[in-house]
Amino acid sequence: MTPLLGIIASGISKSKAFTSFIAIAHFNSPYISTYGWSAGFGTKYSDPATLPAGDGSSVTFNPAGTVIAVGSNSATPIIAYPWSAGFGTKYANPATLPTSQGFGVAFNPAGTAIAVSHASSPYVSAYPWSAGFGTKYANPATLPTGNGRGVAFDSTGTTIAIAHATSPYVSAYPWSAGFGTKYSDPATLPTGGGNSIAFNPAGTAIAVGHDVSPFISTYPWSAGFGTKYANPATLPPGANRTNGVCFNQDGTAIALANDGNYISVYPWSAGFGTKYSDPATLPTGTGTSVAFNPTGTAIAVAHITSPYVSAYPWSSGFGTKYADPATLPTGNGYGVAFI
Secondary structure (H helix, E strand, O other), rough: OOEEOOOOOOOOOOOOOOOOEEEHHHHHHHHEEEEEEEEEEEEEEEOOOOOOOEEEEEEOOOOOOOOEEEEOOOOOOOEEEEEEOOOOOOOOHHHHHOOOEEEEEEEEEOOEEEEEEOHHHHHOEEEEEOEEEEEOOOOOOOOOOEEEEEEEEEOOOOOOEEEEEOOOOOOOOEEOEEEEOOOOOOOOOOOOOOOEEEEHHHHHHEEEEEEEOOOOEEEOOOOOOOOOOOOOOOOOOOOEEEEEEEEHHHHHHHEEEEEOOOOEEEEEEEOOOOOOOOOOOOOOEEEEEEEOOOOOOOOEEEOOOOOOEEEEEEEOOOOOOOOOOOOOOOOOOEEEEEO
């Protein structure tokens, strides 16, 4: 199971029919499904001519909205395509592939680098990006300690962070066309395996979704971890892990995709506010990834069990669930992203 940071970006040249797009990475061929988005799901776009080589674990768009990248549980852990209201011809694979399943994928804010968190050492791989993969950057001098499950850049592009399976469960590094010296671990570590990671839009907070109560750990961020914020007063109900985490576009809400309640959202202002009421119609299975659309007016969660993705209007709370896509993803949803 793999989380994914939901990447939010703007500036794409949109089609006349839709204001934005939504993508779901999923099990079973074609492994990636994309739809127009305009207050609900539009018609599914044609599948790529060259499919990912195996089950989709994660998905993101580059900040300009001109590239879509898919993390894959296959011998080709990262796949990328041009995107312009549909898939272009697949980009050549990196000359040096990640060493195992691509769990998480993220572009830096300038769109000049792409990073993949993956299941075996070195647990994270990063590449220059310019209409294709460049030569792999050197590994961090101090590697993450285990299975890399989530990866994120901060909004300035000067930090990269990885959520991983073994203590300290999160590792962060300065970033400047490559990994700098690892930052010190948080004084209070997450309590279990890190599954997902996100910075708030201002780059002043970092959130780690993880196994073991309280399932989410958040810290101030300023070139290093600050003192851990207090846990939410109401933890995700019944959860035994948080698989996905993201902030909305203005940093006033934090959303979790989890095993118990499937989706939980809290106000955010240098700490957790009172949990928002759950949606009237919950997702049908374990939440694996969560994303807000670029305007913050919709929220989507990828999940296990059909329809594999659920989306809702968002305005300081959940609206009535949008109708499911007319053509559903073909298997368990493991990543979701808007552009």
